Amino acid sequence: MIKEKSATIKSRAVFSKDEKHRYLLERIWNDKKKKATVIMLNPSFADELKTDQTICKVMNFLIEKDFGTLRVVNLYAFISSEPSHPKKNHDVVGELNNQYILDAINDTDVIIIAWGVEKKEYIKRIAEVKEILSKSGKKIKTFIVNDRVGGHPSRGNISDMIDYSLE
Numbered sequence: 001m002i003k004e005k006s007a008t009i010k011s012r013a014v015f016s017k018d019e020k021h022r023y024l025l026e027r028i029w030n031d032k033k034k035k036a037t038v039i040m041l042n043p044s045f046a047d048e049l050k051t052d053q054t055i056c057k058v059m060n061f062l063i064e065k066d067f068g069t070l071r072v073v074n075l076y077a078f079i080s081s082e083p084s085h086p087k088k089n090h091d092v093v094g095e096l097n098n099q100y101i102l103d104a105i106n107d108t109d110v111i112i113i114a115w116g117v118e119k120k121e122y123i124k125r126i127a128e129v130k131e132i133l134s135k136s137g138k139k140i141k142t143f144i145v146n147d148r149v150g151g152h153p154s155r156g157n158i159s160d161m162i163d164y165s166l167e
Contacts, residue, residue, distance in 0.1 A: 012025075042078055057158055058114070112141045112161060114143050146159075
């Protein structure tokens with residue numbers, strides 16, 4: 001005897017007109033369950049069809065934790081497989097990025113900080129995003145990756161998430 005299962009995942013990606021910036025990546029597998037908005041550093045190649053290793057790890061973790069929606073926004077919307085650096089591109093943030101961050105966090109159950117180590121070159125941008133988050137009134141968490149609080153999901157296995165302080 002066999003047991004067959006099937007599922008549909010609704011996938012959406014929002015890009016700048018020139019497709020150099022990705023403002024939002026969304027995967028919905030159960031719209032009746034909780035929504036998570038994950039804020040990472042910058043987008044890689046994942047889009048409405050392709051999934052990179054980081055998105056796969058985060059989505060699998062959220063499925064295990066009984067979520068039904070993943071929304072990914074980033075500190076920097078510029079698409080690169082290397083971490084974005086403000087000095088490398090004058091428009092690394094993306095002109096609509098803050099609006100997409102705001103929209104995503106306003107329609108979510110939990111915000112998860114996953115931008116990794118807060119390096120000095122990112123401090124100004126992190127402060128800007130923390131200001132947006134401080135007005136949300138939402139639960140804010142961060143991942144534990146390889147027993148490290150606040151680790152980036154691409155750096156290992158996500159074991160859990162804990163409360164994140166904006167201080």
